Amino acid sequence: MNAPDLGQALRRPLPEACLEALRAQFGDRLSVAAAVREHHGTDESPYPAMPPDAVVYAHTTEEVVAVAKLCNAHGVPLIPYGTGSSLEGHTLAIQGGITIDVSQMNQVVAIHAEDLTATVQAGVTRKQLNEELRDTGLFFPIDPGADASLGGMAATRASGTNAVRYGTMRENVVSLTVVTADGRVIRTASRARKSSTGYDLTRIFVGSEGTLGIITEVTVRLYPQPEAVSAAICNFESLDAAVQSVIEIIQMGVPVARVEFMDEAGVRAVNRYSHLTLRESPILLFEFHGSPAGVEEQARVVQDITRENGGMDFEWAARPEDRSRLWTARHNAYFAGLQLRPGCRSSTTDVCVPISRLADCVRETVEDLSKASFPYTIVGHVGDGNFHVLMLLDPNSPTDWEESEVVNHRLARRAIAYDGTCSGEHGVGLHKMQFLEEEHGEDALALMRSLKHAFDPNNILNPGKIFPW
Amino acid sequence: MNAPDLGQALRRPLPEACLEALRAQFGDRLSVAAAVREHHGTDESPYPAMPPDAVVYAHTTEEVVAVAKLCNAHGVPLIPYGTGSSLEGHTLAIQGGITIDVSQMNQVVAIHAEDLTATVQAGVTRKQLNEELRDTGLFFPIDPGADASLGGMAATRASGTNAVRYGTMRENVVSLTVVTADGRVIRTASRARKSSTGYDLTRIFVGSEGTLGIITEVTVRLYPQPEAVSAAICNFESLDAAVQSVIEIIQMGVPVARVEFMDEAGVRAVNRYSHLTLRESPILLFEFHGSPAGVEEQARVVQDITRENGGMDFEWAARPEDRSRLWTARHNAYFAGLQLRPGCRSSTTDVCVPISRLADCVRETVEDLSKASFPYTIVGHVGDGNFHVLMLLDPNSPTDWEESEVVNHRLARRAIAYDGTCSGEHGVGLHKMQFLEEEHGEDALALMRSLKHAFDPNNILNPGKIFPW
Numbered sequence: 001m002n003a004p005d006l007g008q009a010l011r012r013p014l015p016e017a018c019l020e021a022l023r024a025q026f027g028d029r030l031s032v033a034a035a036v037r038e039h040h041g042t043d044e045s046p047y048p049a050m051p052p053d054a055v056v057y058a059h060t061t062e063e064v065v066a067v068a069k070l071c072n073a074h075g076v077p078l079i080p081y082g083t084g085s086s087l088e089g090h091t092l093a094i095q096g097g098i099t100i101d102v103s104q105m106n107q108v109v110a111i112h113a114e115d116l117t118a119t120v121q122a123g124v125t126r127k128q129l130n131e132e133l134r135d136t137g138l139f140f141p142i143d144p145g146a147d148a149s150l151g152g153m154a155a156t157r158a159s160g161t162n163a164v165r166y167g168t169m170r171e172n173v174v175s176l177t178v179v180t181a182d183g184r185v186i187r188t189a190s191r192a193r194k195s196s197t198g199y200d201l202t203r204i205f206v207g208s209e210g211t212l213g214i215i216t217e218v219t220v221r222l223y224p225q226p227e228a229v230s231a232a233i234c235n236f237e238s239l240d241a242a243v244q245s246v247i248e249i250i251q252m253g254v255p256v257a258r259v260e261f262m263d264e265a266g267v268r269a270v271n272r273y274s275h276l277t278l279r280e281s282p283i284l285l286f287e288f289h290g291s292p293a294g295v296e297e298q299a300r301v302v303q304d305i306t307r308e309n310g311g312m313d314f315e316w317a318a319r320p321e322d323r324s325r326l327w328t329a330r331h332n333a334y335f336a337g338l339q340l341r342p343g344c345r346s347s348t349t350d351v352c353v354p355i356s357r358l359a360d361c362v363r364e365t366v367e368d369l370s371k372a373s374f375p376y377t378i379v380g381h382v383g384d385g386n387f388h389v390l391m392l393l394d395p396n397s398p399t400d401w402e403e404s405e406v407v408n409h410r411l412a413r414r415a416i417a418y419d420g421t422c423s424g425e426h427g428v429g430l431h432k433m434q435f436l437e438e439e440h441g442e443d444a445l446a447l448m449r450s451l452k453h454a455f456d457p458n459n460i461l462n463p464g465k466i467f468p469w
Numbered sequence: 470m471n472a473p474d475l476g477q478a479l480r481r482p483l484p485e486a487c488l489e490a491l492r493a494q495f496g497d498r499l500s501v502a503a504a505v506r507e508h509h510g511t512d513e514s515p516y517p518a519m520p521p522d523a524v525v526y527a528h529t530t531e532e533v534v535a536v537a538k539l540c541n542a543h544g545v546p547l548i549p550y551g552t553g554s555s556l557e558g559h560t561l562a563i564q565g566g567i568t569i570d571v572s573q574m575n576q577v578v579a580i581h582a583e584d585l586t587a588t589v590q591a592g593v594t595r596k597q598l599n600e601e602l603r604d605t606g607l608f609f610p611i612d613p614g615a616d617a618s619l620g621g622m623a624a625t626r627a628s629g630t631n632a633v634r635y636g637t638m639r640e641n642v643v644s645l646t647v648v649t650a651d652g653r654v655i656r657t658a659s660r661a662r663k664s665s666t667g668y669d670l671t672r673i674f675v676g677s678e679g680t681l682g683i684i685t686e687v688t689v690r691l692y693p694q695p696e697a698v699s700a701a702i703c704n705f706e707s708l709d710a711a712v713q714s715v716i717e718i719i720q721m722g723v724p725v726a727r728v729e730f731m732d733e734a735g736v737r738a739v740n741r742y743s744h745l746t747l748r749e750s751p752i753l754l755f756e757f758h759g760s761p762a763g764v765e766e767q768a769r770v771v772q773d774i775t776r777e778n779g780g781m782d783f784e785w786a787a788r789p790e791d792r793s794r795l796w797t798a799r800h801n802a803y804f805a806g807l808q809l810r811p812g813c814r815s816s817t818t819d820v821c822v823p824i825s826r827l828a829d830c831v832r833e834t835v836e837d838l839s840k841a842s843f844p845y846t847i848v849g850h851v852g853d854g855n856f857h858v859l860m861l862l863d864p865n866s867p868t869d870w871e872e873s874e875v876v877n878h879r880l881a882r883r884a885i886a887y888d889g890t891c892s893g894e895h896g897v898g899l900h901k902m903q904f905l906e907e908e909h910g911e912d913a914l915a916l917m918r919s920l921k922h923a924f925d926p927n928n929i930l931n932p933g934k935i936f937p938w
Contacts (some may be wrong), residue, residue, distance in 0.1 A: 091804040114716050114825035115854075137720070157665040170672075171640055192821040193853045194637050196676055197888035197897055197908055200933055201919045203639075203672030207665055224722035247583050251606070255694035255724070255761075290722075294763055352661040384662045385584075421664035422510040426664055439666055439756050444655040447924065448668045454923040455916065461843035466667055 010464065011096035014053040018074040022098070025066060028055040039098040043432060046347045046357040046401070048394070050088070052079060052093035057101045061177060061185055062215040067100055068214065069183035069277035069329065071460050079462050080210040082123060084151030086156060087348055088429030091207050092466045100214065102151055115373045117174055117191055119219040120152025129220075138222040141166040144336050150218040156427035159206030161239050161330070164250075164383030165213060165289070166223060168425065173206050177217035182454040189220060204451070209427055210462035212455045226257070231317040231326055232299055235281045235410055236304045239263070239366075241282050243359040245302075245309040246382050252305070252353070257334050258287035259383040260330055261400055265378035266337065266390075273336030274329035279313060284382070287323070287328055330379075334390060337377040341392040344374075347404045351415035352386040352424030361411075361418055362387060368407050374400050386424035397453075413438065428466045436467055479933065480565035483522040483775035491525055491567070494535060498526040509550055509568040513615070514558040514900060515862070515870070521548060521562035526570045530646060530654055530685040535647045536569055537683065538652035540929050548931050549679040551592060551618030552839060555625060556817055557898030559678050563933045569683065571620055577601050578686060580721040586643055586660055588688040591620025598689075607691040610635040610766055613709055613894065614803050618683040625798040625896035626676030630799070633719075633852030634726040634758070637894065646686035652926040658681075660688060662908070678896055679931035681924045695726070695758035700786040700795055701768055703775045704750045708732070708835075711753050712828040714771075714778040714852050721774070721823070723767050725777050727756035729799055732835075735806065742805030743798035748782060753851070754799055756792075767774035799848075803859060806846040810861040813843075816873045821855040821893030830880075831856060837876050843869050853895035882907065897935045 022030050031037070032054045041051030053142035058064050071078040077097025084091060095098060105121035106130065112118070120129055127129060127147045129140050142153060142161035152158075154176060166172065177191040178201075188201035205213055234243040239261075246259055249439065262270065267280045281347045284306070288298040303314045319466050329336070338346055353361050368378050369389065374397075380387030391407065393400040410436045412422035422435040437445050452459075458469050484600065491499050493595045500506070501523045510520030527533050540547040546566025548601070553560060562568060574590035577598065579585070582605050589598060596616045598609050611622060614627035621627075623645060626675030628637035635641065644658040647670075657670035674682055705711040708730070715728055731739065736749045753775070757767040773781045788794045807815055824832050837859065838845050841864075860876065861867040881891035891904040906914050918936060921928075928938050 111632040112823065112825060117823070139827055157663075157669075159663055167563070167640070170663070170669065171636070179763050180912070180916070182910040184915075186910060186916060190885070190890050190915065191823045191910065192889040192893065193824070194628055194632060194639070194818075194855065194882075194893050194896050196624075196892045197890050197901065198676070198679075198905055198914075199920055200626075200639065200669075200672045200676055201909075201913060203918060205668045205922075207667070207669055212918060213667075226722060234683070246908075250585065251693055253695060291766055293766060297760060297762060312852055317678050327682060350665075352663055354584040354586070355658045355662070356580065356581060370767070386661075386663065415661075416659070419659050419665050420657050420661040424661065425665050425667045436667055439659065440670075441651040441655060442650070444657065444670060445667075446653075447649070447655060447670060450923040451668055451673075451920060454919040 010094055012075065012077060013397050014076055014096060015074050018070055018076055019054060021070055022054065022067065027055050031055045031340065038099065039361055040091070040253055043084050043086045043089060043091050045087055046345055047089045047092055048428065050094050050276055052099040052279045053096045055099045055101055057104050059104055061179060064100060064179045064216050065154050065183045065185060066127050066213050067098065068179050068181060072182050073457055074461060075458055077463050078460050080155065080214045083125065083146065083394040084148030085148045086152065086429060087426045088431040090429040090465060092155065092430065094430070100202065102216065103149065105216065113138060114339040115191060119217060120150050120431055121217055122215050123149050126150050126153065129405050133222065137225050139225050140220055140222055142169055142172055147333065152216045154206050154215055154218050155208060155210050159425040161258045161260055161381060163381060164259060167422055168202065168382060170206055172221045173202055173218060174221055175219040176202055176215050177203050178213035178215055180213050181458065209340065211452060211466055212461060220223065226450050227412050228290060228292040230295050230299060231324065232286045232302065232314060232322040233278065233317065233326065234284050234310055234311040234314045235279050236283065237281065237360050238441050239282050239362055240359045241309045241311065243382060245306045246312060247355055248305045249302055250383060252301060252463030254301050256298065256383065257285055257289040260285040261380035261382040261387065262333065263378040265375065266333055266379050268350050269336040269377050270329045273332060273339050276329055283325065287327065292452060304409045321374030333379050337390040337392065340375050344392040345395050347391045347393055347408065349389045349408050349411050350426040351411055351420055352384060352413050353418040355385040357418035357420065358382065358385045361414055365389060365416060368410055372407060374404065384424065385420065430465065435465060472559045473804055479563055481544065481546060482785055483545055483565060484543050485822065488523060490539055491523065491536065497527050500524045507572065509549060509553070509560070510562050512555045512560050512780050513552050514556055514852065514898065515812050515814055516561055517560045518559040522568055524568045527572050528573055532649060533569060533648045533685050534652045534654060536567065537650060537894045540567055541927055542786050543652050544756045545807065545929060546811065546932050547929050549620070549624065549683045551621030552594065554615030554617045555621065555898060556895045557900040558616055559625065559896060559898040559934060561899065562900065563899070571685065574685065578607060579805050581915050582607060584660060586685060586688055588673050588845055589619050590617050590686055591684050592619050595622065606694050608694050609689055611638055611641055614800065614823060619687040619689065620671055623675050623684055623687050624677060624679050628894040630727045630729055630850060632850060632914050633728060634724055634846065637742055639672065641670055642687060643690055644665055644688040645673050645674050646680035648683055649682050650927065650930050659901045678796050678898065678934050680921060680935055681930060695760060697761040699757050699764050699766040699768060700790065700792040700878060701783060702786065702795065703748065703780040704748050705752065706750065706806040709828045710778045710780065714753065714775045714780060716786055717774045718771055719852060721842065723770050725755055725767065725771070726758040729754040730849040730851040730856065732847040734844065735802055735848050738772040738809050738846050739798045739807040744803060745798055755797065756796065761825045787804050802848050802856050806859040806861065809844050814864050815919055816860045816862060816877065817881050818877050819892045819895040820860045820880055820889055821853060822884050822887040823852040823891030826887035826889065827851065827854045830883055833883060834858065834880050837879055841876060843873065853893065854889065888924055899934065902936060
């Protein structure tokens with residue numbers, strides 16, 4: 001049932017001279033072992049493995065420069081790799097070549113507490129960074145499901161549950177160190193909070209999925225750990241009532257830190273997986289950050305609004321252990337969903353629409369899903385208008401994949417028709433390429449291509465992703 | 470004393486056929502009158518007028534397309550123009566050509582209150598937009614000194630006093646309609662709150678100063694009008710104490726909406742101009758947005774922190790009329806400063822540094838200024854690490870301009886050395902071009918140039934700005 005194997009058709013040859021030069025420089029840190037290549041040719045997408053010809057473990061920006069120069073000279077594809085947690089096939093070596101694994105570039109370079117910034121090597125993960133920040137009173141809020149690397153999060157313009165309050169990687173990357181296709185090192189910006197000097201190189205590389213340059217260092221914004229945090233949960237009879245509540249909460253200016261939607265099946269999955277006893281109906285999960293009085297006030301306003309929209313069983317979780325249990329359960333929703341169908345593989349959608357269209361978009365998608373033969377769950381970063389369908393596919397079914405693709409296609413097109421996007425936070429990779437022209441139009445896509453040509457004229461950087469050459 | 474006249478050296482010829490075609494299409498809305506050309510060849514920078522050959526008043530995106538196609542075919546420079554309030558020479562027609570004035574494209578296209586977005590034509594000004602939003606309970610926060618057009622604000626990546634809380638145009642432009650050099654129309658993004666689909670075209674055009682495309686429509690984020698607003702003012706013995714207070718306030722996570730610094734001379738100017746009786750010492754001006762209780766709490770915390778740092782005379786302005794008087798005075802600081810030296814022309818700097826370096830940067834700049842023979846004032850969006858020196862120059866002095874340029878150069882280089890930027894919000898235009906390589910490095914600048922070449926191969930869009938061709 002899996003996504004089609006793209007096979008060997010596109011693979012470029014790896015010149016022996018290139019491999020030898022890498023071996024001479026990297027020794028043990030170059031691997032051509034099948035298991036290592038297979039691992040690096042796989043991500044969390046439904047695609048089968050498409051391994052690179054070799055994997056190099058880089059330790060420094062200078063080493064990345066050396067690899068880039070070599071690959072550029074030989075026309076060899078070069079694919080950056082962090083933790084391999086991407087969902088749309090971003091890191092698959094569809095044209096072969098070299099995967100450059102930056103997971104060992106995992107040093108926190110500097111924490112500037114007064115300036116609320118941290119600079120890290122690209123392989124540092126979000127949990128590692130927050131671990132290192134623990135004693136500073138600061139934290140880094142962006143939290144995709146996986147414990148992804150900061151380099152990968154920047155490259156896919158990732159976000160997560162906190163985006164409604166703190167923004168996405170787009171808003172939270174201050175500066176990047178990037179190695180270009182021809183092996184130059186650039187720093188995209190200073191550490192100033194804002195700047196008007198020239199083109200926004202930082203934002204050009206954020207979301208470029210390794211196709212314009214290889215990110216080796218990331219400077220991010222930090223935030224004060226809130227003095228007080230509380231969580232709440234509220235059940236609804238319908239999705240519409242939940243979404244209407246969120247619209248009103250945001251229009252009231254309540255600075256909710258998180259507001260997440262889960263459908264009935266999602267709650268059921270989470271109950272089983274995390275041993276909870278949540279009522280199995282559409283729910284909203286809230287988190288509030290602020291002063292103790294501010295947090296109480298936010299929760300009170302939210303409770304009033306949800307009640308007016310038919311919300312039931314508004315429940316507080318002020319104790320840290322309850323809160324943490326709830327949010328851990330939410331963070332495990334993906335794995336919880338997978339358990340609904342043992343042995344399944346998953347396909348995940350990721351649309352984002354203006355919030356006024358969210359209820360319609362989810363409702364119409366549920367109608368599609370109700371005709372499908374596989375189970376599914378829905379979770380949503382509903383404050384942003386972003387939601388995911390986790391479709392649980394039987395790898396032995398002859399039809400599950402095709403059916404899921406029909407749902408996925410209809411959903412992507414529905415989101416675009418609602419003036420939204422076919423990917424809110426997962427990125428394009430291989431799987432969303434087909435929708436880009438419909439979303440952006442031919443002329444905008446032509447501009448993107450001209451940027452790719454300008455920055456990577458030999459098309460060595462993660463070739464065949466975002467759009468075909 | 471003014472900036473040197475760049476003269477006629479660079480001007481390209483305007484083919485008669487191009488002018489005739491424009492005249493045929495635009496009739497009265499094409500002007501070659503000297504006064505009109507002079508007006509459009511001037512901005513708020515210290516440069517003398519550099520008029521275009523003709524001015525076209527466009528009413529629609531389609532008309533902008535027609536002009537772009539014509540200019541591109543004839544290799545004629547094309548300069549977009551909103552309100553002419555830019556500060557660094559952005560709109561001066563140094564190579565001649567056509568200025569396309571979009572100030573009559575001043576329709577609010579759509580307000581989507583539930584989604585917190587508004588779409589406007591490029592000529593709509595920030596005050597006009599807020600006027601139209603008055604009954605919606607929403608507002609648009611970005612407030613450069615001038616009542617600039619939204620198109621111009623996007624093109625220069627503008628910000629203002631609210632940026633510490635609400636961000637700059639970088640964070641608040643959702644999508645743009647842009648006419649490319651060859652007359653294609655693209656929309657840079659959907660109205661979704663976030664997206665991970667391809668290169669960030671929106672952020673590529675935000676801050677591009679008319680050199681990559683002509684913005685004809687802007688979709689911006691809106692915010693709920695705060696339930697309560699209050700202001701406060703606090704005097705300090707020294708700049709350091711003021712800056713240290715701000716660092717602590719931000720590290721505490723107090724969500725101040727505005728925090729502005731003014732030096733003694735700035736306060737004196739504002740007192741005279743706006744008939745106030747503020748104590749003439751370094752001051753911080755605060756504004757708080759939130760619920761009534763939240764606003765009180767913020768002010769209390771801020772008062773405690775400023776007191777611990779030696780702040781004096783912490784004074785509330787909770788009544789709307791007092792608040793408005795205070796902030797109107799701040800907004801008029803530029804004009805107030807000009808009055809300190811009747812008949813003067815001004816030169817304004819605009820650096821932004823990590824806040825930990827702000828006190829040092831201002832102090833060293835004051836040392837430079839104390840040796841200069843002209844008066845000056847300092848105002849700062851201190852929460853962002855951004856400050857301006859307004860230098861009041863005698864147009865008849867043989868040395869004022871050169872002296873002010875020495876201060877400006879030393880300050881720009883100082884900011885860059887402190888890992889900051891030579892322009893926080895005014896942009897590059899002509900005046901800051903000389904610092905770009907120092908700030909970004911040769912390789913980053915080469916990438917920017919390659920982007921310019923890719924998007925505007927005939928170099929017709931605002932040529933000679935940001936960097937020489």
